[in-house]
Amino acid sequence: DGGITQSPKYLFRKEGQNVTLSCEQNLNHDAMYWYRQDPGQGLRLIYYSQIVNDFQKGDIAEGYSVSREKKESFPLTVTSAQKNPTAFYLCASSIDGLAGYEQYFGPGTRLTVT
Amino acid sequence: QKEVEQNSGPLSVPEGAIASLNCTYSDRVSQSFFWYRQYSGKSPELIMSIYSNGDKEDGRFTAQLNKASQYVSLLIRDSQPSDSATYLCAASAYSGAGSYQLTFGKGTKLSVIP
Numbered sequence: 001d002g003g004i005t006q007s008p009k010y011l012f013r014k015e016g017q018n019v020t021l022s023c024e025q026n027l028n029h030d031a032m033y034w035y036r037q038d039p040g041q042g043l044r045l046i047y048y049s050q051i052v053n054d055f056q057k058g059d060i061a062e063g064y065s066v067s068r069e070k071k072e073s074f075p076l077t078v079t080s081a082q083k084n085p086t087a088f089y090l091c092a093s094s095i096d097g098l099a100g101y102e103q104y105f106g107p108g109t110r111l112t113v114t
Numbered sequence: 115q116k117e118v119e120q121n122s123g124p125l126s127v128p129e130g131a132i133a134s135l136n137c138t139y140s141d142r143v144s145q146s147f148f149w150y151r152q153y154s155g156k157s158p159e160l161i162m163s164i165y166s167n168g169d170k171e172d173g174r175f176t177a178q179l180n181k182a183s184q185y186v187s188l189l190i191r192d193s194q195p196s197d198s199a200t201y202l203c204a205a206s207a208y209s210g211a212g213s214y215q216l217t218f219g220k221g222t223k224l225s226v227i228p
Contacts, residue, residue, distance in 0.1 A: 031213075042118070042202070042218040043158070050213055058215070090157055097213045100146030100165075100206035105157040 002027050004106035006091050011111045013085075021076045021109045023091030029104075031097035032074035036060065037088040037108075049074055050097035078111065085113045116141040118205050120219035128227050133190040135222050137203030140184070146206035146214075147179055149188045151199045152221065158202055162188060193226045200224070 004025045013019045025032065031050050035043040045058030049068040063082025068074050078085045088110050092103040117140040127133045135149075146165050150158035164170045164177040164186065176189040186205075190197055200221040209215040 040122075040220065042220040043216075045215060048213070048215070056211065056213065100214045102148060102160050102163050103216060104160060105150075108157045 004091060004093055004104060006089075006106040006109050008109060009107065011109055013111070013113050015113055016080045017113075018077055018079050019085075019111065019113075021078065021089055021091075021111070023074045023076065023106060024072055025074075025091075025093045025106075026072060027093055027104070028071075029093035029095055030071070031094045031101075032068070033092040033094075033103060034058075034064070034066065034074070034076045035090045035092065037090060043090065046076065048097065078113075085111060087111060116144075116205070116207060116217045118203055118217050118219035120201075120203050120222045122220060123223040124225050125222055126225045126227055127193050129193060129195060131193050133193045133197065133224055133226070135188040135190075135201050135203075135224065137186045137188075137219055138184055139186070139203075139205040139217070141205065141207045141217070142184065144184075144205040144207040144217075147177070147186045148204040148206070148216070149175075149177060149186075150202040150204065151197075152202055153199045190224075193224075195226045195228050198224055198226050 033048040034046040047066040049055035065077045091106040094101045094103045149162040152158045162177040178187045202221045203219040204216045
């Protein structure tokens with residue numbers, strides 16, 4: 001089955017700790033994205049990557065970091081510098097980022113920081 | 115600032131009726147438009163894409179695009195209780211550096227009453 005997997009589904013952390021969210025896709029898509037969703041809010045773009053070893057900041061990149069060492073994988077690290085990290089994190093992919101293609105989403109990771 | 119506006123709802127329709135969901139966007143150069151369905155606690159699922167003016171039908175769903183008015187709509191015919199969800203409208207536009215990004219609305223919550 002082709003698709004996007006995210007793990008874990010739920011994650012609980014204490015304030016001050018860094019945490020890494022996993023995103024893997026086997027769709028052979030070039031572009032991958034990380035979004036954050038807060039209650040009553042639209043999706044906001046954190047980072048995106050069009051090709052391996054390249055990524056760009058989105059609208060709310062502060063306090064987050066990413067890497068893209070393999071085409072299939074785009075992990076997101078939420079650092080202690082992120083002021084309000086509790087949110088629903090969504091990873092998406094598209095065939096490429098160079099045209100307005102559809103994006104497909106993984107199941108999401110719900111992060112709670114206390 | 116690119117914006118996508120949706121009526122937050124909730125929009126309540128009786129089972130079997132037509133549900134009409136509306137969306138406006140601010141960026142005139144947006145080229146691709148998408149409707150996602152998001153059930154409570156789940157990730158968004160792509161249900162319709164539309165790229166040119168006019169109507170596009172897929173089963174019970176019809177997407178309508180009017181670029182002159184910067185308006186996109188989604189009609190759901192013969193609404194079912196399983197259609198109860200939040201519907202997200204998204205517009206894709208060129209964001210520089212050879213890439214396109216999606217801007218999402220905050221979503222319209224639809225309730226189909228049996």
